[in-house]
Amino acid sequence: MVLAQRITLLLILVLASQITRADANPYLAKPGEPLVPIRVATCAISGGFIHLYTALDNKLFDKYGLKPEFLLIRGAGVSAAALTANELQFLYCTADAIIPSLAAGAEAKMIASPLVGLPWVIIARKDIHRIEDLKGKTFLATRPGGTPDTLIRVLMKKLHLGSEDLAIRHIGGAGQTEIYSALQQGLGQATMVTPPLDARARRDGFNVIYHLDDLNLPAIYSSVFANDKVIREHPAIAQKFVAVMAEAVHFVEKHPEKAKASVSSVLSLKDQESAQSAYDAYARQLINRRLSIPASRVAEAIEAARQAGANVRRRPVDTFDNSFAEHLDKSGFLKELWGANMPKKKW
Numbered sequence: 001m002v003l004a005q006r007i008t009l010l011l012i013l014v015l016a017s018q019i020t021r022a023d024a025n026p027y028l029a030k031p032g033e034p035l036v037p038i039r040v041a042t043c044a045i046s047g048g049f050i051h052l053y054t055a056l057d058n059k060l061f062d063k064y065g066l067k068p069e070f071l072l073i074r075g076a077g078v079s080a081a082a083l084t085a086n087e088l089q090f091l092y093c094t095a096d097a098i099i100p101s102l103a104a105g106a107e108a109k110m111i112a113s114p115l116v117g118l119p120w121v122i123i124a125r126k127d128i129h130r131i132e133d134l135k136g137k138t139f140l141a142t143r144p145g146g147t148p149d150t151l152i153r154v155l156m157k158k159l160h161l162g163s164e165d166l167a168i169r170h171i172g173g174a175g176q177t178e179i180y181s182a183l184q185q186g187l188g189q190a191t192m193v194t195p196p197l198d199a200r201a202r203r204d205g206f207n208v209i210y211h212l213d214d215l216n217l218p219a220i221y222s223s224v225f226a227n228d229k230v231i232r233e234h235p236a237i238a239q240k241f242v243a244v245m246a247e248a249v250h251f252v253e254k255h256p257e258k259a260k261a262s263v264s265s266v267l268s269l270k271d272q273e274s275a276q277s278a279y280d281a282y283a284r285q286l287i288n289r290r291l292s293i294p295a296s297r298v299a300e301a302i303e304a305a306r307q308a309g310a311n312v313r314r315r316p317v318d319t320f321d322n323s324f325a326e327h328l329d330k331s332g333f334l335k336e337l338w339g340a341n342m343p344k345k346k347w
Contacts, residue, residue, distance in 0.1 A: 024336035027243040029065030036237060041071040043079040043093035045266060047196050047278030048222045051114055052092045053262040054255075055248040063247075064240040077101065080225075083108045089230045090241055095220035096147075099298065100305045102319035103312045107228040110298070110320040112242045112291040114249055115221035116346075119281045120151060120212040123183070123201040124190035131159065131210045138167045140179050140188035145308075148179075148192040151212050158215065195281035196267070196274035203273065213286070218300030220293070221286055231321060242324040243333060246291055250337050252283045259283060289343035290334065291325040296347070 029035070042049050055061060061068050071088070073079045076097035083091045084107045091098070095110060102108060128134065141148040149168065156166055171182050176193050183191050184204070193201065198208050213219075224245060226238050252259040260275040269275050299316040306312045328334050335342055 024332035025243075026331055027064050027240045027333065029063065033065050035062065035065055035067035037067045037069065038089045038237065038241070039069045039071060039087070040090040040092065040241075041073045041079060041082065041088050043076050043091065043097065044074060045072065046094075046222075047194070047263050047267060048094065048115060048119060048282050049092055049266075050259055050263045050278060050282045051222070051245060051248040051252055053266050054252050054259045055244055057262045057265075058251065058255075058258060060244050060247055060251065064244050066237070066240055066244065080106050080108065083225060083227050086227055086229050089226065089237070091225040092222065093225065095223040095298075096301055098223070098225055099220075099301050099319065100310045102225075103302045103305060103310065103314050103316075105313045108225050109228065109231060109318075110220075110223050110293055111226050111231070111238060111324050112224040112245055113220050113288055113293045113325075114223070114245055114291055115282060115286040116219070116288045116294060116297070117221060117286040118151070118211075118213040118215070118217060118219045119194045119221060119286060120148070120192050121195070121198050121208050122152075122190055122192050122210040122212070123198060123206045124209050125183075126205050126207060128189060128209060129207055131155070133209070134190055135161065135165050137190060138169050138188040140169050140171060140182050140191040142170065142174055142179060143172060144170055151192060151215070151217075154215060154217065155210070155212070196269060196277040199271070199273040199277035203271075218294075218297040218304070220297050220301065222282070223293070224291075235324075239324050239327060242291060243328060246289075246325075246328050246334065247337060249287060249289055249291070252279075253287075256283070288346065289338070290329065290345065292345070292347050293320045293322050293325065294347040295320070295322070 056068065056070055073082055076093060079091050079093055080098055080101035082088050095113060139152055141152060152168060169188050171179055176197055179191050180193065180197060224242065230238050256279055260279050263278050264275045298320055302312060302316050
């Protein structure tokens, strides 16, 4: 009799545990529930999208009842237009690239920010070891007003370097690969890249002399955007998408080899050093486990865009929606996901 009571009690505890776990993740698909088709795109091919690539490869969306059609739409402006037109329901892109469109009135919002900060690093020829050694040298950048051009000017101002101290040479229409080739050809002594290109630079004998995240600029990197139609008419789908990305952050940390395999496949990486570089930058250094959007950084980014001449028509608060990320905490989802390693609030 005593043994039977103990077995019954054990079964009750197990059942209670299962119920608690289910309640803590209210976003999972119900048994037999049909998958909801969605269209999601990235605005570029980037190691910074490692979490989305990993979620797609490991079918995390399926668990939550979503059936994603994955697209690549190059360019922030074109991507934002497709999102607004509901050709996409979700966009994964660098926030700083999309925020000006949101501020100008694009009918979409940022709903989660898995990565916050700047991944850019300065690489230089082997005789240059410190940022101060750039004086009298030539820095290679893409177009005037592009991210590398803007960041190097901010850094020059911080170091009190004028144009007579550091020349900026623009390689029109070039991407990071072309700029890197120009550096190899001796057209300049330094440039700026994002991981995993820094791993190749080290192999080729260049030095990594500065991490731009040390500037503490109001930068927001890889983020999730949804159009207003989805947010207004299908908020549960938007909530599920954010939950998938939160689980992807956890999955990438717990399964680094699978994450590196996903990013290597998309970026056609052939060496372990490059895959590790991407993983270190985007799964460790810039990670924001709660996915909450830093409101102050959005406001600063919009003000910077305004000062640069952008057409700002919306208040910062109208360009993002933190309710989906906040619900992950309120529902108990984050606690269930992370356990004792529950991430602390940053913003």
